[in-house]
Amino acid sequence: MEATTATLLRPLGLLAELTHRCPLGCPYCSNPVALEQRADELDTATWARVFGEAAALGVLQVHLSGGEPAARADLAKITAAARQAGLYTNLITSAVGLSAQRLAALAQAGLDHVQISIQDSDPASADLIAGYEGAFARKRALCAAVVELGLPLTVNAVVHRANIERIGEMVEQAVRLGASRVEIAHVQYYGWAIPNRAMLMPTEEQVARAREEVEALRGRHHGIIVIDAVVPDYYARYPKPCLGGWGRRSLNVTPSGKVLPCHAAESIPGLEFWSVRAHSLADIWRHSPAFNAFRGTAWMQEPCASCPRRFEDFGGCRCQAFALLGEARATDPVCQLSPRHELLAKLAQERRDAPYVYRRLTRDPQKTQMVSEGVAERVIPGTDAT
């Protein structure tokens, strides 16, 4: 009926999760709670094929991510393959496990840009959040190496209750580290952040102050550093247009080759994901059931179905609708028009100072499974909240 809204666009970006292995344990990691194993990872040649198919499909940028992408010994070959395919090649790294020497090899291979996450401006707090002693010092050293090589650097500062009062310091730090861009990324509650929500959630006042502070910092650092912000949505009135709409602008390839519309899509049960091992990327983009499940507006229920904002925010985030309400087609409860909107305020008030549930990949798949089930029990609060 609304065929124009479902018109197939060409994807712009591809998030390549090269591995789920990572030395850090950040409690807000966006990876799924059930992590993929090393033995299942795609090989170099398959990634090279995927990059070629991505470029042919219209993808302009590839984000080499993980886990920690440097956990792959073939990272330089993968980088070269992405660049040879004509893609703008961005490395998203924790900096742990990547030496200055290996970084130089990546630059040689054609790497365009590096993004390094920092956990806090305070070293002890940063290491505690990362669950890794000495992580902060390594990050600082790798930032210096990036700048020395002449590569552009983005510092990604993930913000939550433990560090939200130090946004200004984190921006100052990014300037000192030589970054040309800093992301103030409030935690989004997916993956490992869901079982850690009570420990991470800031107060509404803190979020309001943070928003004002970012505006002031933009004025102060105009022309020095670009400040981008990912806003937290539990206190918002309208939902975010997740990745610009389902299956509209980006693709995510998991370590084992499954292609997802977004990194959290596997949290929605019943979706059929196709793998690059069996299908071309173009075939997946056009025909995979998971990509078509929430494209356009035909799948919507009220109040989304007749809402004038449906072409702007596409009903918000499907993964969040499922995680919080148990129903992927529901209006994202962030929206004030959702009949379940009050649930967000209730969940945001469940703040607790307790140890984080660190993200860990166990070698034993059985164990990983158990962790994920244990978490799942605590994750689905929606059902009793009506």
Place this chain on the structure above:
Amino acid sequence: MTDPPQALPADARPRLPRGVRLVDNAAQGGLVLLAPERVFKPDAIAAEILKRCTGEATLAAIVDELATTYQAPRERILADVSILLRSLADKKLLEL
């Protein structure tokens, strides 16, 4: 909080910094400016300006050439080019 625009030096040689690339992409319908985690689709005029930001031509030379090519008043071209270059430089997409 933006400062009032300053005149750009005529001998500036604008160039795209490392990590910013102007590429021609058939699938996306022409020139696109690729930058750290961002993609810009320049309009026809911006594309003509960006193509000349190679670090070789001076601002004065770029403006002269565009004024001749488009048979437009030089002051107007200079104003348009300056606004675009300043805005790109503020976003770290151009070095002056």
